Amino acid sequence: xxxxxxxxxxxxxxxxxxxxxxxxxxxxxxxxxxxxxxxxxxxxxxxxxxxxxxxxxxxxxxxxxxxxxxxxxxxxxxxxxxxxxxxxxxxxxxxxxxxxxxxxxxxxxxxxxxxxxxxxxxxxxxxxxxxxxxxxxxxxxxxxxxxxxxxxxxxxxxxxxxxxxxxxxxxxxxxxxxxxxxxxxxxxxxxxxxxxxxxxxxxxxxxxxxxxxxxxxxxxxxxxxxxxxxxxxxxxxxxxxxxxxxxxxxxxxxxxxxxxxxxxxxxxxxxxxxxxxxxxxxxxxxxxxxxxxxxxxxxxxxxxxxxxxxxxxxxxxxxxxxxxxxxxxxxxxxxxxxxxxxxxxxxxxxxxxxxxxxxxxxxxxxxxxxxxxxxxxxxxxxxxxxxxxxxxxxxxxxxxxxxxxxxxxxxxxxxxxxxxxxxxxxxxxxxxxxxxxxxxxxxxxxxxxxxxxxxxxxxxxxxxxxxxxxxxxxxxxxxxxxxxxxxxxxxxxxxxxxxxxxxxxxxxxxxxxxxxxxxxxxxxxxxxxxxxxxxxxxxxxxxxxxxxxxxxxxxxxxxxxxxxxxxxxxxxxxxxxxxxxxxxxxxxxxxxxxxxxxxxxxxxxxxxxxxxxxxxxxxxxxxxxxxxxxxxxxxxxxxxxxxxxxxxxxxxxxxxxxxxxxxxxxxxxxxxxxxxxxxxxxxxxxxxxxxxxxxxx
Numbered sequence: 029x030x031x032x033x034x035x036x037x038x039x040x041x042x043x044x045x046x047x048x049x050x051x052x053x054x055x056x057x058x059x060x061x062x063x064x065x066x067x068x069x070x071x072x073x074x075x076x077x078x079x080x081x082x083x084x085x086x087x088x089x090x091x092x093x094x095x096x097x098x099x100x101x102x103x104x105x106x107x108x109x110x111x112x113x114x115x116x117x118x119x120x121x122x123x124x125x126x127x128x129x130x131x132x133x134x135x136x137x138x139x140x141x142x143x144x145x146x147x148x149x150x151x152x153x154x155x156x157x158x159x160x161x162x163x164x165x166x167x168x169x170x171x172x173x174x175x176x177x178x179x180x181x182x183x184x185x186x187x188x189x190x191x192x193x194x195x196x197x198x199x200x201x202x203x204x205x206x207x208x209x210x211x212x213x214x215x216x217x218x219x220x221x222x223x224x225x226x227x228x229x230x231x232x233x234x235x236x237x238x239x240x241x242x243x244x245x246x247x248x249x250x251x252x253x254x255x256x257x258x259x260x261x262x263x264x265x266x267x268x269x270x271x272x273x274x275x276x277x278x279x280x281x282x283x284x285x286x287x288x289x290x291x292x293x294x295x296x297x298x299x300x301x302x303x304x305x306x307x308x309x310x311x312x313x314x315x316x317x318x319x320x321x322x323x324x325x326x327x328x329x330x331x332x333x334x335x336x337x338x339x340x341x342x343x344x345x346x347x348x349x350x351x352x353x354x355x356x357x358x359x360x361x362x363x364x365x366x367x368x369x370x371x372x373x374x375x376x377x378x379x380x381x382x383x384x385x386x387x388x389x390x391x392x393x394x395x396x397x398x399x400x401x402x403x404x405x406x407x408x409x410x411x412x413x414x415x416x417x418x419x420x421x422x423x424x425x426x427x428x429x430x431x432x433x434x435x436x437x438x439x440x441x442x443x444x445x446x447x448x449x450x451x452x453x454x455x456x457x458x459x460x461x462x463x464x465x466x467x468x469x470x471x472x473x474x475x476x477x478x479x480x481x482x483x484x485x486x487x488x489x490x491x492x493x494x495x496x497x498x499x500x501x502x503x504x505x506x507x508x509x510x511x512x513x514x515x516x517x518x519x520x521x522x523x524x525x526x527x528x529x530x531x532x533x534x535x536x537x538x539x540x541x542x543x544x545x546x547x548x549x550x551x552x553x554x555x556x557x558x559x560x561x562x563x564x565x566x567x568x569x570x571x572x573x574x575x576x577x578x579x580x581x582x583x584x585x586x587x588x589x590x591x592x593x594x595x596x597x598x599x600x601x602x603x604x605x606x607x608x609x610x611x612x613x614x615x616x617x618x619x620x621x622x623x624x625x626x627x628x629x630x631x632x633x634x635x636x637x638x639x640x641x642x643x644x645x646x647x648x649x650x651x652x653x654x655x656x657x658x659x660x661x662x663x664x665x666x667x668x669x670x671x672x673x674x675x676x677x678x679x680x681x682x683x684x685x686x687x688x689x690x691x692x693x694x695x696x697x698x699x700x701x702x703x704x705x706x707x708x709x710x711x712x713x714x715x716x717x718x719x720x721x722x723x724x725x
Contacts, residue, residue: 060075118148172384228240242309407653439548458504494531517538556662570582571592571628
């Protein structure tokens with residue numbers, strides 16, 4: 029049985045190291061699953077031998093600590109201060125060495141130069157050298173520590189003491205700034221997820237006590253004061269208040285909640301005190317599920333991220349091979365070429381060869397995309413689905429509960445033979461008062477929601493047809509066209525050709541008119557379709573089990589490209605598969621909310637579920653969950669997917685161009701080691717900063 033546990037990897041600030049840890053842990057026996065999430069510093073692990081995993085990580089990266097996710101964060105300013113002091117001491121020695129370089133060179137055997145620059149080199153580069161020695165024992169020749177050590181030691185070997193120290197020093201400064209940039213990026217992303225409430229006000233024996241949310245059980249009564257975050261999902265027993273739902277749904281306008289309404293954890297109470305009966309334990313509450321989905325989303329790595337991780341394994345050996353060729357072939361074939369000159373050029377190539385910019389910025393970019401989506405009330409269950417969203421060309425909607433509200437309303441009252449609208453609706457409501465059918469309840473609700481059973485002296489419900497009742501001495505027939513024909517009620521045939529559910533009414537065997545009952549479109553449905561077309565989606569279709577005339581009317585109102593009606597669940601699945609075969613290149617998204625949509629959600633390239641009203645089956649099956657029931661969120665999700673892909677590709681192209689440029693400059697002897705290390709570290713920092721832009725999607 030698969031049992032994945034999560035661990036925190038403290039001090040994991042190197043993307044290449046994260047990829048290396050993941051690869052090596054996966055190779056261990058008894059490890060069934062291992063995934064390192066660089067963006068959140070977590071290890072997701074399924075193994076029978078955790079100690080072996082912990083020991084291996086310690087060998088690979090001694091500074092990385094494997095901790096429980098519940099281990100509290102400690103203040104790390106001391107570590108940063110030590111690193112900063114080392115850098116400052118090395119900088120002072122380096123500057124002093126540069127100023128007095130001539131005097132130091134004139135000392136016997138250049139002892140002064142070696143002493144000053146050697147001390148600065150060891151202070152700034154000892155960790156790098158130690159890491160290189162450790163990696164060489166494991167036959168890992170191509171990580172940044174080994175490459176930087178070879179490059180700087182090679183510079184020392186050809187007498188370039190200041191340059192060797194300068195490169196190592198600048199590399200360490202860059203690493204320090206890079207770590208701070210990564211930390212800031214992580215913090216900015218994690219700040220989106222600061223929804224988890226610290227305490228809950230439990231009502232116990234008439235008193236209010238503060239307890240941890242996970243200590244509260246289903247059925248307990250909690251109190252939420254104005255300004256507090258709702259800690260657990262529940263039903264409101266007392267009070268009425270506006271709540272801020274932006275953290276869950278992305279909606280900026282506060283929502284009014286009153287008695288019997290559901291309050292979800294993560295909402296912020298704004299105006300009045302609320303008393304809530306808990307319906308879900310904390311681990312199953314909305315905010316917990318949302319945080320788990322977002323924080324674990326990047327475990328499902330995007331294809332781009334997987335490609336870069338694999339590419340990094342072959343990229344460094346290729347560049348090292350180029351460096352060896354540059355170092356030793358030209359002196360043999362080019363007249364007048366000196367070995368020291370071409371070795372220096374090769375060292376420049378080694379410095380630029382580290383793939384850090386790619387393996388750090390890409391996972392941060394995808395995690396930022398997931399965080400930006402959650403800020404809009406869109407939960408993406410995997411970074412891979414951001415890539416799929418970016419490629420969506422066809423969107424298929426379910427109708428009821430997705431494009432429509434899923435709630436019936438009386439849209440037309442058409443009296444006949446002298447009846448008035450209010451009297452028609454009143455008698456219909458009185459006749460339907462005893463029925464539990466959704467259509468009957470809609471009619472009662474349209475009249476005001478008051479059931480007046482006193483006027484009802486007889487009642488007969490005819491399955492699939494309607495009802496026959498006696499209301500205050502009036503014989504009332506309320507039902508479909510077939511019931512009118514069965515009871516021989518004369519009526520205008522035009523009344524039978526209405527779109528929607530039609531309830532015909534007859535009083536004492538004389539036709540009185542009809543009511544049209546429809547499932548109303550959601551307010552943003554039309555804008556949603558328009559937005560999808562503006563996003564580059566070429567086809568927007570609808571699949572529904574409803575009647576053809578109703579489906580056709582909705583399709584025309586929304587300007588859909590196509591629709592298919594009167595479908596059973598397996599028919600929807602068949603049509604999704606057919607559309608996917610027709611879509612050779614682009615991806616197909618299916619949007620639904622009901623349990624009958626689960627097969628189609630699972631089969632499509634990306635399934636999108638309406639989370640607020642959707643069934644548990646649909647939400648569990650879907651790849652993307654919308655925390656509101658707004659179809660316009662689909663276009664927002666696609667936009668975030670495209671923006672994330674764009675920023676990730678910017679980082680990849682930028683890193684490759686800069687590195688290729690420096691390799692060429694190094695080969696032709698134009699670039700120095702100083703410039704190469706600036707290019708390497710500078711590209712990484714800029715790529716990390718660029719990744720955070722996705723948060724502004």
